[in-house]
Every structure is written in structure tokens, then in C-alpha cells.
Amino acid sequence: MPLTTTTFTGPAIAPRPWAATWRRLRSVGLSAAVTAVACSAWGVALADEKLEIDRVILKVMEEVRIPFQDEGVVQELTVREGAMIQRGQRLGKVDDVDAKLAVARAESDLRLAQxxxxxxxxxxxxxxxxxxxxxxxxxxxxxxxxxxxxxxxxxxxxxxxxxxxxxxxxxxxxxxxxxxxxxxxxxxxxxxxxxxxxxxxxxxxxxxxxxxxxxxxxxxxxxxxxxxxxxxxxxxxxxxxxxxxxxxxxxxxxxxxxxxxxxxxxLNRRQLVSPVDGIVVEVMHRVGEWVQPGEAILRVLQINRLRAEGFVLADRPIPGLLGASALVKIPQSTGAQIERRGKVVFVNPEVDPVNNQRRIWIEFDNADLVLLPGMLGTATVELPGN
The missing domain is CATH 1.10.287 (Helix Hairpins)
Structure with a gap:
């Protein structure tokens, strides 16, 4: 059977749906368009010199494990989990009888010498x-x-x-x-x-x-x-x-x-004194237990000032981001929204190679203690020149 050669002439290839988009991107500038698409994809948008971050998580700025400075038997603890404490507040003590006697003798020696x-x-x-x-x-x-x-x-x-x-x-x-x-x-x-x-x-x-x-x-x-x-x-x-x-x-x-x-x-080393304002979230030892110097007794979270952590794309620099004013917004289950004014205090110089993002921190006051670590929200960073 003779070999028959057939030439296939199909219909013309339909225009690709993204071709027009590509041409439009070229007309407005490829770089800006790619940035806009990328920002939208990652939940970050730049508009009117504002940086919108559609997901931030609240974290504590400081977590402190408070230890006794001297060894001994825990004689007193005046707080428990959930207690709000202030900087300089006395929280407990270990056995201090010998230390008090030493102070009394030193006072007598001083009076005699004087x-x-x-x-x-x-x-x-x-x-x-x-x-x-x-x-x-x-x-x-x-x-x-x-x-x-x-x-x-x-x-x-x-x-x-x-x-x-x-x-x-x-x-x-x-x-x-x-x-x-x-x-x-x-x-x-x-x-x-x-x-x-x-x-x-x-x-x-x-x-x-x-x-x-x-x-x-x-x-x-x-x-x-x-x-x-x-x-x-x-x-x-x-x-x-x-x-x-x-x-x-x-x-x-x-x-x-x-x-x-x-x-x-x-004697003061026998006292347990808070170095920060915060809330007690864990009591690790009880009255009557023996503790060593430096061994943590209480874990305290400082929540009167919080940090909102979010991410921004690292494909291009954002001038004035560090130190910029920011508005953190936390939605409530009632539909209301709590807003806090803060400032960008840290922009991580390291870029995540997986998603090409950098972490930023926004610190703000939380004096009323309404917002708590772990809450989610959004943030708007007002860049210089707005």
C-alpha cells in the first residue's frame, strides 16, 4: 500500500487569555504590575503610600522567668496564676532568719562605731x-x-x-x-x-x-x-x-x-521581687520547697505593651518602613474592631527563601489589657510622605 502523506491544517490557534494581560502589563510597566500581583498574592498591598498587611499576630514583648537569687526553703509566695503584678512588687521570700540576724548585728556594730x-x-x-x-x-x-x-x-x-x-x-x-x-x-x-x-x-x-x-x-x-x-x-x-x-x-x-x-x-536576695509589670501565668514552686539560686519560680508575661508580627515581601525596598507609624486593627467576635496606634520597631534583614518575605514588628501600648497575645488582625503602615 503506497505511503500516503497527509498535511494537517487545523484551525488557527486561539489567542491565549493571558496575552492581552501581558501586553497591558508591558504598557504600564512590567515591574510595577508584577509587584502588585505579588503583593495581592501574599496579602500585602501598597496604596497611597500605605502598606496594608492583612494578617498580623499579637505576641508578648517580654516573658520573664523570675528566680530567687539565694538558695533556701520557700517561706512565702504572695501571688498565684493570673495575678497582675507591678515592677518592684514583693512576691515572696525564702527563709531569711539568719540574714535578718546578720542585718541586726551589722546595725548594732554601726551604731557603736558611730x-x-x-x-x-x-x-x-x-x-x-x-x-x-x-x-x-x-x-x-x-x-x-x-x-x-x-x-x-x-x-x-x-x-x-x-x-x-x-x-x-x-x-x-x-x-x-x-x-x-x-x-x-x-x-x-x-x-x-x-x-x-x-x-x-x-x-x-x-x-x-x-x-x-x-x-x-x-x-x-x-x-x-x-x-x-x-x-x-x-x-x-x-x-x-x-x-x-x-x-x-x-x-x-x-x-x-x-x-x-x-x-x-x-537579706534582699532572699526576697522575690518583680522586675516588670505583667501577669503571672505559671507558678513553678510552692511554699516549703527548696530552691537553688537562679531557679525560676514564676513565669510572667508583660502584656501592657504588645508586639504585632507580620510579613512583607522582600522583592523591593520600602523606604521609611523602620520607625513608621502603624495602625493595628483586631476584629472582635461581636463585629467590632479594636485599633491601636504603634510604630514599626524592627524589620528583619533576613529573607525567607521559601516565600521571599521579611518579618516586621509593630509595638503598641495595651494599658487597658484588652488585647491578648495570640490574637489575629491586620495592620496599616503609614509610610513617610503620606
Whole structure:
């Protein structure tokens, strides 16, 4: 059978339904059209410089596990699950009897040290001793001046020598007269004059001895003044020593104050204090249980400020997205809608290779605690230039 060749001529191929769309896309700009289609596909739309995110989920900004800082038996817990707590609120404690006793002892030591440091009596006594020594020096100097002046005064010596000369002359005249005439002067007269001359001589010698003694007294008084000067120096050193003792006492009081602060800190470590505002969602230990330092006791969620997490396409940059104002909208089962004004605080620099998306965070206040973590909603980001 001869081979027959048949040429198939079918009807013309109908226009593809997307061809016109492709031509329109080219007419308005391929890039913008692709972006619009992609945004629609992923639930994100850009319109009038607003970024619409049609799905966000609310999450807590901070979850805290609160531990005791010291080991011991849980003695008290003042909260339970569901309790609203505030930053700085006391929530419980472990056994703190020994810590309280340490604080009480440190307080007593501090009071004693402060009492000693405030005692100015040693300084006052030392200063009084300086005053007394100064007064004694003044008096001693006056006595020395008198003694020195007395030692320098030779009037008694000269008077005694003069008297002896007169008595001796008188005796010599009477002796000469007796030699001329034995009957002119009696022996008793001669003896009386001899006695007066001898007495005058002795008085002159006595005056010289008294003058020497006065000189020695002046010298001794001068040495006494020097000793008193040394006493002043010693008293001044005693003042300095007393002042130094007060400074040491003050330093000791400061050390005792630090000891009290350490004891108080150790007591505070036995307390369970909330570092945040939030709600208790889990109590991990009960009264009577032993806990280790750093072991979590409570789990707390901070919900007075929440974070809305959503995604945007990463195919092109969105200028001004970070820090932009945003409106988070959470629908309710009643048909109502709760709105919260916030701000974009984070744009993840990492892109998910599966869906080409980036995560963004919008933080907002939730002071009335109406919104809760896990709720779903939408968000509108107002880009700069709107």
C-alpha cells in the first residue's frame, strides 16, 4: 500500500487569555504590575503610600522567668496564676532568719562605731592639755625672768663688801689708836669692831653665795621652761593623735556601714521581687520547697505593651518602613474592631527563601489589657510622605 502523506491544517490557534494581560502589563510597566500581583498574592498591598498587611499576630514583648537569687526553703509566695503584678512588687521570700540576724548585728556594730566616731572627748582633753602646758610655760618663763634678774643683781654683794670695808677701816683706826695709847681704846671695843668686820666679811661671802644660787635657780628655771616647751609639743602630738583616732573611728564607722549594706543586700536576695509589670501565668514552686539560686519560680508575661508580627515581601525596598507609624486593627467576635496606634520597631534583614518575605514588628501600648497575645488582625503602615 503506497505511503500516503497527509498535511494537517487545523484551525488557527486561539489567542491565549493571558496575552492581552501581558501586553497591558508591558504598557504600564512590567515591574510595577508584577509587584502588585505579588503583593495581592501574599496579602500585602501598597496604596497611597500605605502598606496594608492583612494578617498580623499579637505576641508578648517580654516573658520573664523570675528566680530567687539565694538558695533556701520557700517561706512565702504572695501571688498565684493570673495575678497582675507591678515592677518592684514583693512576691515572696525564702527563709531569711539568719540574714535578718546578720542585718541586726551589722546595725548594732554601726551604731557603736558611730558613737565612737562622734566622741570628741579625747581631742578636747588633748587640746586642754596644750592650753595648760602653754600656761605653765608662760608662768615658768616669768619665774625664769625673775630668777635671771635676781641673779644679775649684785647689789647685795656690793653692799656687803662696802659694809665690810667700813667695818675693817673702823677696826684699823681703833687698833692704831690703841697702839698710840693703850688706854684710849678698850679691849671690848676692839673685839666688838673685830666682830663687826668679820660679820661684814661673812655677809659679803653670803651675798656672793646667794648670787651664785640665784644664778643656778635661773638656770634651773630655764631648763624647766624647756621641759614645758617639750610638754607643749607632746600635748600637740596628743591632739593630732586624738584627731587621727577620730578619723580612724570614722573610717571604722564607714566600714561598718558597708557591712550593713552587704548584710541588707544578702537579706534582699532572699526576697522575690518583680522586675516588670505583667501577669503571672505559671507558678513553678510552692511554699516549703527548696530552691537553688537562679531557679525560676514564676513565669510572667508583660502584656501592657504588645508586639504585632507580620510579613512583607522582600522583592523591593520600602523606604521609611523602620520607625513608621502603624495602625493595628483586631476584629472582635461581636463585629467590632479594636485599633491601636504603634510604630514599626524592627524589620528583619533576613529573607525567607521559601516565600521571599521579611518579618516586621509593630509595638503598641495595651494599658487597658484588652488585647491578648495570640490574637489575629491586620495592620496599616503609614509610610513617610503620606
Amino acid at each position: 558613737h565612737v566616731a562622734a566622741n570628741k572627748l579625747p581631742v578636747s582633753l588633748a587640746e586642754k592639755a596644750v592650753d595648760q602646758a602653754s600656761q605653765a610655760v608662760t608662768e615658768g618663763q616669768a619665774l625664769y625672768d625673775v630668777a635671771a634678774q635676781t641673779a644679775r643683781d649684785d647689789t647685795p654683794i656690793r653692799a656687803a663688801v662696802k659694809a665690810h670695808g667700813v667695818a675693817a677701816n673702823e677696826l684699823q683706826r681703833h687698833l692704831a689708836a690703841k697702839e698710840r695709847s693703850d688706854q684710849s681704846v678698850s679691849e671690848s671695843k676692839i673685839e666688838a669692831l673685830q666682830l663687826m668686820a668679820d660679820k661684814a666679811l661673812l655677809e659679803a661671802e653670803h651675798a656672793r653665795q646667794e648670787n651664785d644660787i640665784n644664778g643656778l635657780r635661773a638656770k634651773a628655771q630655764g631648763e624647766a621652761v624647756k621641759r614645758l616647751d617639750l610638754a607643749i609639743d607632746k600635748a600637740k602630738l596628743d591632739v593630732q593623735n586624738a584627731a587621727s583616732g577620730m578619723e580612724e573611728s570614722q573610717l571604722e564607722a564607714d566600714l561598718k556601714r558597708r557591712d550593713l549594706e552587704i548584710a541588707q543586700h544578702r
